[in-house]
Amino acid sequence: MVFVLSNFAVGGGVSIFAHNNLKHNFTEELSQDDNHYLWIHLEKLSLDIGAIYKPGRTNVKNFLDTFSLQLDRRKRAVVFGDFNFDLLDPSSSVEDYKDTLTESGFKIINKIDPLQCTRETTQNKSLIDHISTNLKENRFHLAIIESSMSDHKQIYFEIDKYQPQSKPKIGYEAIDYIRLYKLMENNKVDNINENYTEFECKLSQTIKQCKVIKVKILNPPRQGWINRNILDKINQKNILWQKHKNNPKDEGIEKDFIRERNTVAKDIQLMKSNYYLKRFFECKNKPKKMWDLLNSLANNKTKEIASKLKKGDLEVKDGNNICEYFNDFFSTVGLKLAEAIPTKYHSNKTYTSSTTDANYANYGLSNLNLTTSKEIITIINKLDSNTSSGIDNINTRVIKSVKGCISDELTRCINTCFRTGTFPTTLKIAKVTPIYKSGPKSDPSNYRPISVLPVLSKIFEKFL
Structure with missing residues (x-):
């Protein structure tokens, strides 16, 4: 399958070729100020793929404003492009480009080295074709390939299949209550013991016989009041903040951001209050859990x-x-x-002497x-x-x-x-x-x- 975006009869435009075996869908295309943006989504990998072309003549600020908004909307993405920012020749525009990627949680995969340049002439080497991603857990392989197809070298990029780290497990002792009951029931027959020490010893030994080792998964800590709705509102607030940051003089954007920020803060406070109110009711008859909850709220680390x-x-x-x-x-x-x-x-001796009341003399x-x-x-x-x-x-x-x-x-x-x-x-x-x-x-x-x-x-x- 091929997606193509171009507004020019000659030159420009971007294409993405996706294999038909990969279930995918087209998500965004944009041609603005001679810059080209194209995005698809791979469903099986839950991954967005972007292809960007920025000619060297276009305005850097306008491009980065649009590009940063696109990056902020994507949680798992890899973006390829001819950006015409030479990473081998640092300049203010290159630093602004790097800052935009960092602020959006992306990092450049290319190795910044003249030997890894993507365009080479007899007089100059440049690294203007880049791959960036916000994937944290994956490993990547990248190679630069000489080709006569273009004056740019080809980039081979491979993502290792992500193996999610298994959640840690711990073993703990538990009691098989069914077995314990059966053993105690058998010991009950013809038992006329009156010695407490013997009773306690027998009970402890029977409990030891019924102990079993169980395994439980340690789930990572999670704030109970954070849900999908809250996360969507936080993302929307962050998008408005980025717009306000890029357009600090626009009063309309500033008002929208402040309104969304205040709404999100109130929603989080309400969800948090309701969450802990429910937790307190659940722990009202469980002192140990109640103290654990209070200590977590008070950030009490002095145990x-x-x-x-x-x-x-x-x-x-x-x-x-x-x-x-x-x-x-x-x-x-x-x-x-x-x-x-x-x-x-x-x-x-008012409160410690023995009573002399005749009614209690023989008690x-x-x-x-x-x-x-x-x-x-x-x-x-x-x-x-x-x-x-x-x-x-x-x-x-x-x-x-x-x-x-x-x-x-x-x-x-x-x-x-x-x-x-x-x-x-x-x-x-x-x-x-x-x-x-x-x-x-x-x-x-x-x-x-x-x-x-x-x-x-x-x-x-x-x-x-």
Whole structure:
């Protein structure tokens, strides 16, 4: 197929030959001020191909104004042409031409070297035939071919087939809940255990047996409020800005640009507000996701603790030693604050002395009712499924998925602890994360501890 554009009986004009196997369509033709512009679109490659001819006699500014508008409208394009801008002989017009390409996101593929000239006489070499593109990921091959067909050399240009980079994948641990339920159901038979430590150990081991490795694709970050409509309006605004830049004295173009700019800004703000309003409603019962959202809005990047802490005149740098120092600081800060209370308040027993009311004299743990399986299941159902797991790595979803299998044994364990006046040691251990507040990061007092207790401890606490 051949597309030809020419207004002259002799000379001028541009042609594009496209193979019939390539589905293509004609998109634009323009002959203006003796400059010629021709564009086609290759559907399969989603690629625009341009052919340009600019005689050396035509006005540079008028040509670049029209050319830049054509480039701005094309997202994936390759443009060929005889531009009569000699890249081997830099001048103000050549620099303006290069700037126009750069501002539109295009780069020249030709190698700027006398050996790669496209026109050669006995006295002079010039590089006036160029190929430019805004394709970022493709690789190109270009060769200059001697030919007797014209006083210009031919350019052979090849684009390697683009192989899109596959999205990164990561493996993560997940739990096969169906298998977990079956195993816990089998372990339930003839189980009369009342020891919590044994119960916790058995549950943890069963969970480990049911862990599987899954793979997920990491999609690139994307602003949720940006849609096709917004992108089209931004492109239209950019086109008007380019017109205003080329015609700064035209008040009509300036007003059109300002109106479009303000409209786009309002539309983006509205879309952004609606997007985050929806996100906040989705996260209202999910504290972790809510904090992630708030941190993203506040650009809060201070999630990591300091690389060193000050301990008197010494500096603690080793990771394990930093953890131990934080642990020591948080576990003793309460005692230090209590010691700082004036001595005259130490003898005040108003709120700490035991009651002497006769009605409560014989009231003790033995008088309280023990829990039941039904009560334990009710407590489990009310637990928040979105909370993090404790140091035992047993999360709420696991507990809820096997509540019918563990409720009887867990009830016996809780009642045994209740009767003996003990509380499981493992449930007293919290996973503590220091959260930076303000001030020097090397001072541990500028961090607040966030403690995450095991989910099972919350069941004990709800009952007590």
